[in-house]
Amino acid sequence: GTWYWNRYPGARCDVESMFYSYGFDEELEQEWEWTERYPSQPEILRYANHVADRFSLWPHIQLNTRVASATYDTEKNGWRVTTESDEVFNAKFCIMATGCLSAANEPNFDGMETFTGRIFHTGRWPHEKIDFKDRRVGVIGTGSSGVQVIQEVAKEAAHLTVFQRTPTYVVESFNRALDRGDQAKVKAKYQDIRAAARKTFGGFTAVMNEQSALSVSEEECRERLEAAWNKGGIGLQFTYNDFGFNEAANKRAQDFVRDKIRATVNDPNTTEKLLPRHILGCKRLSIGTNYYATYNKPNVSLVQLGDNGIEHITQDGVISEETLYPLDDLVLATGFDAMTGSLSRIHITGRNGQPLTTAWQAGPQSYLGLMTHGFPNLFTITGPGSPSVLSNMLPTIEHHVEWIGECLAHLREHNIREIEPNVKAQDEWVAHGNEVADKTLRHGCNSWYLGANVPGKPRVFMPYIGGMPTYREKCSAVAAAGYDGFELTES
Numbered sequence: 001g002t003w004y005w006n007r008y009p010g011a012r013c014d015v016e017s018m019f020y021s022y023g024f025d026e027e028l029e030q031e032w033e034w035t036e037r038y039p040s041q042p043e044i045l046r047y048a049n050h051v052a053d054r055f056s057l058w059p060h061i062q063l064n065t066r067v068a069s070a071t072y073d074t075e076k077n078g079w080r081v082t083t084e085s086d087e088v089f090n091a092k093f094c095i096m097a098t099g100c101l102s103a104a105n106e107p108n109f110d111g112m113e114t115f116t117g118r119i120f121h122t123g124r125w126p127h128e129k130i131d132f133k134d135r136r137v138g139v140i141g142t143g144s145s146g147v148q149v150i151q152e153v154a155k156e157a158a159h160l161t162v163f164q165r166t167p168t169y170v171v172e173s174f175n176r177a178l179d180r181g182d183q184a185k186v187k188a189k190y191q192d193i194r195a196a197a198r199k200t201f202g203g204f205t206a207v208m209n210e211q212s213a214l215s216v217s218e219e220e221c222r223e224r225l226e227a228a229w230n231k232g233g234i235g236l237q238f239t240y241n242d243f244g245f246n247e248a249a250n251k252r253a254q255d256f257v258r259d260k261i262r263a264t265v266n267d268p269n270t271t272e273k274l275l276p277r278h279i280l281g282c283k284r285l286s287i288g289t290n291y292y293a294t295y296n297k298p299n300v301s302l303v304q305l306g307d308n309g310i311e312h313i314t315q316d317g318v319i320s321e322e323t324l325y326p327l328d329d330l331v332l333a334t335g336f337d338a339m340t341g342s343l344s345r346i347h348i349t350g351r352n353g354q355p356l357t358t359a360w361q362a363g364p365q366s367y368l369g370l371m372t373h374g375f376p377n378l379f380t381i382t383g384p385g386s387p388s389v390l391s392n393m394l395p396t397i398e399h400h401v402e403w404i405g406e407c408l409a410h411l412r413e414h415n416i417r418e419i420e421p422n423v424k425a426q427d428e429w430v431a432h433g434n435e436v437a438d439k440t441l442r443h444g445c446n447s448w449y450l451g452a453n454v455p456g457k458p459r460v461f462m463p464y465i466g467g468m469p470t471y472r473e474k475c476s477a478v479a480a481a482g483y484d485g486f487e488l489t490e491s
């Protein structure tokens, strides 16, 4: 879904293509050719289609089908799934693979309906080519999607006005074409590299330097950061092991990126507005290609939103701080109702008719991010409470799929009709997740990890931040102990 909908100009993954790929089939990984270091959206979509073709998945997929509700039938021990066109499907088990970043966060700005130009959301981009030539375009939002779309639209638009609420840290991608030689090196030991990546915190190939940033001189720290910067990508975060835990250490990384911005942007006023002030890595690091240099172009201007944000939209454009910015097109790069949004937009009711939204009123409750008490036989792929968005999504998804597949085989083999986590195991897992998150610096800013970008959403750190190796071990131990923490009911 992600790579079907996020088709805005410049949409690209921030994980390297050769590792943002499935590892379950050696022939697949050997035959597929990636063309760039970081894959563009069209290429990932081609890959997804190729996988569906290669493994003959199409007969099992019904496209253009929006699920309206999923209801647990306590007597039949199964789920009744109803689509928006009133088709009904009954199944003993239901697996929600609805994505972590799929429910678009579409702010309802005052007066938005009166705007006479075109409005796009980056996460719901039209399929036809959108021409911005000779047009005055506004982009609201400077997260990863905003950064990518800004760089591209600036090349085409007559004028681009960026409306920024919070400046963000953007590292250079140094994206480049991959030749056969680059790929052959990886393909010669693909499975070994994947196995090594599984041992890292996020399942990425970059390895954490197990040294404190404060144990070295400022000069040495800078040299190392410079080397990481020049390699490109999110590896900068792994330069020292306390960037995520120690504010003074983190400040060294912040200062480094702020200096990069100062060295790149010409106009001092714009530079000042672009300098991020929050903990680096607290919001997801964005990867760009000449993002900051884009603000040196004569057709690009940056508006720092005041406390009142976007005050009003009129038929002609956006009003902020009593100034009208006339626009022909408005791009909302305002992100997603992350992790829970795609589930809360389906009317899910579990045991005793309890809605999932009620069970999760104070924040998502789940055991291992895989299942929720009160919602038997309902699995979530990369659900809240699992490492999900903090890790390399494709191998992480494979891990969940394998765990759930093995679990279903176990249930069938042992004639079990119902599986549900018990309250104690779930509460302990949630408490453990909070405890690990509390030790980090991640609470220090308004990120989507905390639900802080969606008005009214409970402020809870949603993904599990204990790392993939710990998490994998826990999942394996639970299964090996006969699904410890779950109630299994025989037929």
Ligand code: NA7
Residues within 6 Å of the ligand: 101, 107, 122, 140, 141, 142, 143, 144, 145, 146, 147, 164, 165, 166, 284, 305, 309, 310, 333, 334, 335, 336, 446, 448, 453
């Ligand atoms: P993000 O990272 O949530 O970014 C959304 C941006 O939109 C961010 O700059 C927000 O500012 C801004 N925003 C959101 N709502 C508003 C309103 N109402 N007014 C003004 N500005 C607003 O979403 P992305 O799509 O860029 O990236 C999501 C993930 O996809 C990314 O992390 C990667 O994992 C891939 P804020 O920072 O909240 O002040």
